[in-house]
Amino acid sequence: MDVDWKELGWERLADGVGRRRLPGWDATVGLVVGEEAVLLYDTGSTLREGTELRGQVEALTGGRRVTHIALSHPHFDHVLGTAAFAGAEVYGAVGLPELLRRDGDALRADAVRQGVDATEAAEAADMLVAPHHVVSGEWTLDLGGRQVLLANVGPGHTAHDLALLVPGGREIVFCGDLVEESGEPQAGPDAIPSRWPDALDRLLALGGEDALYVPGHGAVVDAAFVRHQREELARRFAVA
Numbered sequence: 001m002d003v004d005w006k007e008l009g010w011e012r013l014a015d016g017v018g019r020r021r022l023p024g025w026d027a028t029v030g031l032v033v034g035e036e037a038v039l040l041y042d043t044g045s046t047l048r049e050g051t052e053l054r055g056q057v058e059a060l061t062g063g064r065r066v067t068h069i070a071l072s073h074p075h076f077d078h079v080l081g082t083a084a085f086a087g088a089e090v091y092g093a094v095g096l097p098e099l100l101r102r103d104g105d106a107l108r109a110d111a112v113r114q115g116v117d118a119t120e121a122a123e124a125a126d127m128l129v130a131p132h133h134v135v136s137g138e139w140t141l142d143l144g145g146r147q148v149l150l151a152n153v154g155p156g157h158t159a160h161d162l163a164l165l166v167p168g169g170r171e172i173v174f175c176g177d178l179v180e181e182s183g184e185p186q187a188g189p190d191a192i193p194s195r196w197p198d199a200l201d202r203l204l205a206l207g208g209e210d211a212l213y214v215p216g217h218g219a220v221v222d223a224a225f226v227r228h229q230r231e232e233l234a235r236r237f238a239v240a
Helices: 047-060 096-102 104-113 118-126 193-207 223-236
Strands: 010-014 017-021 028-033 038-041 068-070 089-093 133-135 138-142 147-152 162-166 172-180 212-217
Touching: 017 047, 028 047, 028 162, 028 212, 038 047, 047 118, 089 096, 089 162, 096 104, 104 118, 133 138, 133 147, 147 193, 162 193, 172 193, 172 223, 193 212, 193 223, 212 223
Parallel strands: 038 068, 068 089, 089 133, 172 212
Antiparallel strands: 010 017, 017 028, 028 038, 138 147, 147 162, 162 172
């Protein structure tokens, strides 16, 4: 992969591993490239954004397509671009397929409230892709020459929070919106605040002290940041 990741707006975290902070809501999309498969973590807020990401992944990988998608949680800015990746195997936390099939209109409405063009939001919601595979505990994916681990570490930010661990010289943990750096963690009506600190404990156990933790929004952080955010959430929601 000789393409300069920075030129395409991506941050390279390790060999074959990177992330992009999307415009608008500063949502993270993660990329892990193996010898035989390409995994994308979240897909953006519209089909147009998903299509742009698909083209960038092809540029970064010499024309390879995304073969696997992991959805961190069911919010519009993380899932509405999935249909742009035809043929990809989609993974999500247990319960996510039923929720997406049931709540497509709610996702569309939320996207519009947050500023997504109504036509784009409707198109993405109509083509919403539910996960083909559900993760109730942990699921190891072999991408060829490297393995990654999907971990259902929630509930917390939502009832369906899925993290991604990329082993290596320094572990990398994609956290979804269980961790946010560019603002205070957002607890909407689907959050489960009483369980959120425990979810961050599971994230820390997954990655360890030396890992890079990639928030759903904001800059890459370390274990100390995640631990501090865990304590702040516990105080905010009066969790022992």
